[in-house]
Amino acid sequence: MRKIKELILEKLIFICGIASIFFVVLIFLFLLKEGFALFKTVLPADFLFGRKWYPISEPAQLGILPLILGSLLVTFGAALISIPIGVASAIYIAEVAPAKSKEILKAGIELLAAIPSVVLGFIGMVTLVPWVKKLFHLPTGLTALSGSIMLAFMAMPTIVSIAEDALYSVPKTYKEGALALGATHWQAIWRVMLPAASSGILAAVMLGIGRVIGETMAVMMITGNAAVMPTSILQPVRTLTATIAAEMGEAVVGSEHYFALFAIGIVLFVISFAVNVGADLFLHKKR
Amino acid sequence: MNSKKSQKIAFIFLLLATLLIIVPVGLIIAIIIQKGLPGISWEFLSDIPRKGMRAGGIFPAIVGTLYLVSGAIIFALPIGLFSAIYLSEYAKDNFLTRIIKLAIVNLAGVPSVVYGLFGLALFVVFFKFGASILSGSLTLGIMILPLIITASREALESVPYSFREVSWSLGASKWQTIRNIVLPNAIPGILTGTILGLGRAAGETAPILFTVAAFYLPQLPRSIFNQAMALPYHLYVISTQVPNVDEKIRYGTALVLLTMVLFMNLIAVVIRYKFRKKKKW
Numbered sequence: 001m002r003k004i005k006e007l008i009l010e011k012l013i014f015i016c017g018i019a020s021i022f023f024v025v026l027i028f029l030f031l032l033k034e035g036f037a038l039f040k041t042v043l044p045a046d047f048l049f050g051r052k053w054y055p056i057s058e059p060a061q062l063g064i065l066p067l068i069l070g071s072l073l074v075t076f077g078a079a080l081i082s083i084p085i086g087v088a089s090a091i092y093i094a095e096v097a098p099a100k101s102k103e104i105l106k107a108g109i110e111l112l113a114a115i116p117s118v119v120l121g122f123i124g125m126v127t128l129v130p131w132v133k134k135l136f137h138l139p140t141g142l143t144a145l146s147g148s149i150m151l152a153f154m155a156m157p158t159i160v161s162i163a164e165d166a167l168y169s170v171p172k173t174y175k176e177g178a179l180a181l182g183a184t185h186w187q188a189i190w191r192v193m194l195p196a197a198s199s200g201i202l203a204a205v206m207l208g209i210g211r212v213i214g215e216t217m218a219v220m221m222i223t224g225n226a227a228v229m230p231t232s233i234l235q236p237v238r239t240l241t242a243t244i245a246a247e248m249g250e251a252v253v254g255s256e257h258y259f260a261l262f263a264i265g266i267v268l269f270v271i272s273f274a275v276n277v278g279a280d281l282f283l284h285k286k287r
Numbered sequence: 288m289n290s291k292k293s294q295k296i297a298f299i300f301l302l303l304a305t306l307l308i309i310v311p312v313g314l315i316i317a318i319i320i321q322k323g324l325p326g327i328s329w330e331f332l333s334d335i336p337r338k339g340m341r342a343g344g345i346f347p348a349i350v351g352t353l354y355l356v357s358g359a360i361i362f363a364l365p366i367g368l369f370s371a372i373y374l375s376e377y378a379k380d381n382f383l384t385r386i387i388k389l390a391i392v393n394l395a396g397v398p399s400v401v402y403g404l405f406g407l408a409l410f411v412v413f414f415k416f417g418a419s420i421l422s423g424s425l426t427l428g429i430m431i432l433p434l435i436i437t438a439s440r441e442a443l444e445s446v447p448y449s450f451r452e453v454s455w456s457l458g459a460s461k462w463q464t465i466r467n468i469v470l471p472n473a474i475p476g477i478l479t480g481t482i483l484g485l486g487r488a489a490g491e492t493a494p495i496l497f498t499v500a501a502f503y504l505p506q507l508p509r510s511i512f513n514q515a516m517a518l519p520y521h522l523y524v525i526s527t528q529v530p531n532v533d534e535k536i537r538y539g540t541a542l543v544l545l546t547m548v549l550f551m552n553l554i555a556v557v558i559r560y561k562f563r564k565k566k567k568w
Contacts, residue, residue, distance in 0.1 A: 006462045010377070016366050017373025018383075020390040020436065023429055027397065030408040088304035096298050097305075107556075108309040114552045115315065116490025117399075118519045119541050122526050123315050126537075156308050186294035207396070214398025216493040217519075221527055241400045241493075248404070248497050253412055265404040269397065276396040280389060 031269055035262035038062070042256070047263060053227040055247065055257045062260045064267070066229045070144070070237035071213060073230050074223060077148025078155055078212045083205055085152070086159030090204070093160065094167040095189055106161075113157035121218035124150040129222055136234055142224030144237045150218050155208035162207060166200020167193060203282040210275035214268065216241040240264050319541050326539025335505040340525050341532050343505075345540055350507055351420075351515030352489055352547070355499065358424025358511070359431060359488045364481055367435030371477075374436070375443035376465055395433035399493040402430045406498040421511040423499025430494055431484035438480020442473035475562035479555045486551035490544065492519040502528075518544045 038047065042062055050063015093105050128149060133141030170193050178188035194201070224236025225246060238246075244261050251258040334344030378384040406426030416422045446469050454464040470477075492500075500520040508515040522540045525532045 002460075006460060009462055013369045013373045013377060016369030017378065018387060019366050019370055020387055020394055020432065023432065024390045024393050024397075026409070027401070027405045030405055030413070031401070034404075034408050085304045085307055088301045089308055092298075092301035092305045096301055105305060105309060108312050110552070111316070111549070112308065112312045114486060114490075114548055115312075116492070116519055116544060116548055118490070118492045118523050119319070119545055120315070122522060122537065122541050123318065125526060127318070153308070153311065160308070184290045184294045186297045187290060190297070210396055214396070214401070216398065216400040217523060221523070241398055244400050244404060245493055245496055248407070262404060262408070265401050268401050272396045272398055272401075273393055276393045277389065280392050 028269060031262055031265045034259060035264075035266040038256065038259035038263045042260070047260070048267075051229060053243070055251075055260060060256055060260075062256065064240070064243075064260075064264060066227050067238055067240045067243050067264070068267075069230050070223070070227075071239040071241070073144050073233065073237055074147045074151060074219065074239055075209060075212050077144060077233060078151035079205075079209055081148060081152035082155040082159060082208060082212075086156045086204075086208065087163050087201060089156070090160045090163035090167060090201075091189060091194075094164045095185070095193070109157050109160050112153065113161075117154065117215060118217045118221075120150060120154065121221035124218060124222045138234055140224060140236065142222055142236050144223060144230060144233045144235060147219050147223035147237070147239075148233070150222055151212045151215055154215055154218065155212045158211050159204045159208035162204035163197070163201045166197040166204060169200070170196045199282045199285045203279040206275050206279040206282070210272055210279070213275070214241060214272055216245050220245050240268055244268075316545070319538060319545055322534065323538035323540075323542025326533075326535035327542065331536075331539055332543070336503065336521075337505070340503060340521075340529050341536070345518070345521060345543065347504060347507055348516040348518045348521040348540075349543065351499075351501075352518040354420050354508065354511075354515060355423050355427060355495065355517055356485050356488045358420060359427035360481065360485055362425055362428035363432050363435055363484065367432050367480075367484075368439050368477065370432075370436045371439035371443055372465060374440050376461070376469065391433045391436055394429075395437075397430075399430065399491055400496075402426055402494040403496050403498060405429075406494060411498055417512065418497070418499055418501075418514050419512045420499055420508055420515050423495045423515070423517075424511075426494045426498045427488040427491065430491065431488050434484045434487060435480050438483065439473070439477045442476020442480070443469055445476065446472045475558050479559050482551050482555040482558070486548045486555075489551070490519055490548045492517075492523055495520060518547070 047062055047064060048068075049065050050061065051065050052061040052063050053066055054061040093102055097105060124146060129141035129146050131141070132138070132143060132146045174192050174196055175188050178192040179185070183191065219239050220242035223239065223242065225238045225242060226236035227238040227243065230237045244264055247257070248261050251261055331344045332349065333346050335347055336345065337343030374384070374387065378387070403426065406422055410416045410422035410425050411418055450468050450472065451464050454468045455461075459467065495517055499515055499517070501514040501516050502524060504514060504516050518540065522537070522544055525540060526537050
């Protein structure tokens with residue numbers, strides 16, 4: 001009797017074990033099921049490279065190029081800010097900070113990761129947005145730049161913690177060897193530890209950027225949501241994620257607009273899949 | 288320039304970069320507490336929203352979030368825990384295991400709004416649950432699954448192998464060993480992961496946008512097939528969709544949400560800390 005019970009339990013454990021695969025496949029299938037319906041009426045090339053997103057005009061124009069460029073612009077800005085600061089901070093925490101302040105700094109970074117994105121978006125709206133507006137004398141502070149700054153903060157916890165892990169897992173002997181040869185601590189970090197940890201740091205950067213591309217609420221609240229081809233970082237833009245979040249509420253289930261939003265979901269899923277698999281490869285190369 | 292000097296300059300820049308992250312975090316929290324505290328009162332926490340959300344309280348949103356979070360954990364904890372047991376106790380180092388781990392990484396990286404789409408397509412439309420607490424909880428549950436699996440697996444794997452060997456040598460079966468030896472020793476770690484998952488689920492907005500969240504619903508949900516208000520969505524609504532909401536209400540809502548999420552994180556940290564001290568091995 002107990003044998004049978006354990007056998008059933010073990011089967012159950014196995015089924016739960018592969019549940020993650022099941023859910024990833026399920027998510028992809030349902031995105032495909034709803035998203036591919038769009039391509040009965042719209043050519044994939046027109047969807048991806050169309051320059052006009054007017055989903056509710058007659059006939060609807062469903063080109064997501066402005067949204068892709070909006071996402072890229074905001075992401076690029078966020079990467080430019082968060083990569084140097086994040087990696088520098090990881091080096092400081094891993095190598096330079098005294099043991100006591102190290103724990104406090106790590107807790108502070110974890111705290112940042114824990115703040116819900118809608119709260120960060122709200123704070124961005126009431127502090128960062130007016131500030132950007134005043135600084136650049138703009139008609140509105142809801143711009144790609146504001147989005148980039150806010151998103152940089154959301155990417156930093158990921159970048160710092162994974163890059164710090166990567167630095168930490170460089171064998172101590174590397175550093176000691178460099179120091180024994182007369183290098184200063186900084187030279188040892190710059191010439192020895194950073195190159196040795198490079199694949200882990202690259203993974204950290206990729207995952208941080210993956211977080212930025214997928215971020216929704218904060219970006220919707222502070223980038224201004226104008227679905228036009230972006231021309232400047234000081235203009236309102238709209239990202240892929242914000243488009244889904246802002247429009248799905250109004251889209252009628254089964255309409256062309258509804259399918260188009262799912263097709264955007266496919267694009268996002270594919271991007272995040274590529275980023276995560278890529279980062280995973282880098283992380284495994286290290287070992 | 289000599290190398291001592293360049294080291295000094297480099298370290299100053301590293302410190303500045305770190306401060307550039309830490310100081311804003313402190314500021315954000317200080318601002319929310321300072322401006323949100325005056326808005327907090329018993330009435331604010333226990334009353335329904337009134338006058339188009341420009342007055343009254345946020346009680347239905349708090350309750351809605353609690354329902355959603357409980358639902359998510361009821362769904363995700365058993366699956367996540369069993370999945371972690373599989374990975375730490377049963378899985379061999381083979382192709383399937385590699386794929387499972389990759390799937391977990393991917394599940395963790397799927398953008399939250401894509402979870403929203405998925406929940407809409409599967410639970411709301413395909414299973415016809417409608418926009419309801421059930422749909423929202425299941426969507427959030429799948430979203431926090433990777434977090435729970437990863438934390439539980441680490442907790443299980445940190446139990447020394449010798450514990451298992453002793454149990455086997457006394458004649459216990461594999462499952463008896465897991466239940467009586469491995470799980471009890473891993474509970475603090477599993478709890479930490481679960482609470483972090485709760486915090487994550489409480490703060491997310493995008494997955495509940497189309498699966499459960501009600502714009503304005505000044506009553507408590509009666510069943511799991513009802514729509515509900517939720518704190519993060521409520522904050523989004525009153526800060527972008529409704530004009531002329533008193534600043535006190537906005538900051539107050541942000542403070543309540545932040546407190547809820549950070550409180551859960553704090554509990555997780557405390558458990559982790561206590562456990563580290565008590566560790567027997």
